[in-house]
Amino acid sequence: MSPRRVLKVRPMGIGDLPGVQVIERASFSTPWPAHAYRQELETNRLAHYLVATLDRAIVAYGGIWIMVDEAHITTFAVHPGFRRRGIGERLLIGLLDLSIARMAREATLEVRLSNLAARRLYEKYGFRPVGIRPRYYSDDGEDALIMTTPELTSPGIQETIAELRAALDARPAPSPTADASDIADAMVPDDVPADADAADADAAETSGART
């Protein structure tokens, strides 16, 4: 009998960057280079990045900047071979938990208008469209939809998160699809510490959110 698979969400560390890059390149038309993530982790004290691991392989990652009382989701992706298995939800709950723990009043993000998968995910967790940023994406000039949660302490969103968390807890751990063969490249130790609060809050090369 094969051992039970374990999905975990934990802070991203520098040692995770090769695994993050595998997913980054498979997920975005203008991927951030590894050194942009390194700079985020090492110098941006507003930034908090998480990875989701399945049996120690990195299968997803996401980040937020906590700016005063707003949590801005900067990036978010699941390995293509592990999508539609609730991993995006697990990671989003991790980011929302972090936002609430850091006293953020609301969470917000930009998403491509055409990115229906991401929009549905965010809607499921209470994000609602609040505006458009015209030609936000520099590669093709697509507009961004701005989506924002209600107050994170409001009973409605707390109940939504609690119900969805319970539903995920009742599901079996995810299995990969056939196109997850590159995931072995992402294998890293599971206990890499993240030290995002360490240094100065210089502007990162990422120069803003990309979600």
Ligand SMILES: CC(C)(COP(=O)(O)OP(=O)(O)OC[C@H]1O[C@@H](n2cnc3c(N)ncnc32)[C@H](O)[C@@H]1OP(=O)(O)O)[C@@H](O)C(=O)NCCC(=O)NCCS
């Ligand atoms: C968007 C993304 C993160 C979703 O991750 P995921 O692990 O596949 O999502 P989950 O399995 O947790 O899905 C949760 C919900 O999201 C929505 N969703 C996810 N994929 C969807 C799809 N292909 N079509 C429609 N809805 C989808 C659904 O509401 C789903 O809930 P349901 O299972 O009850 O229908 C993933 O597709 C991805 O990494 N895309 C590329 C990178 C990206 O677009 N990042 C977001 C930038 S803003």
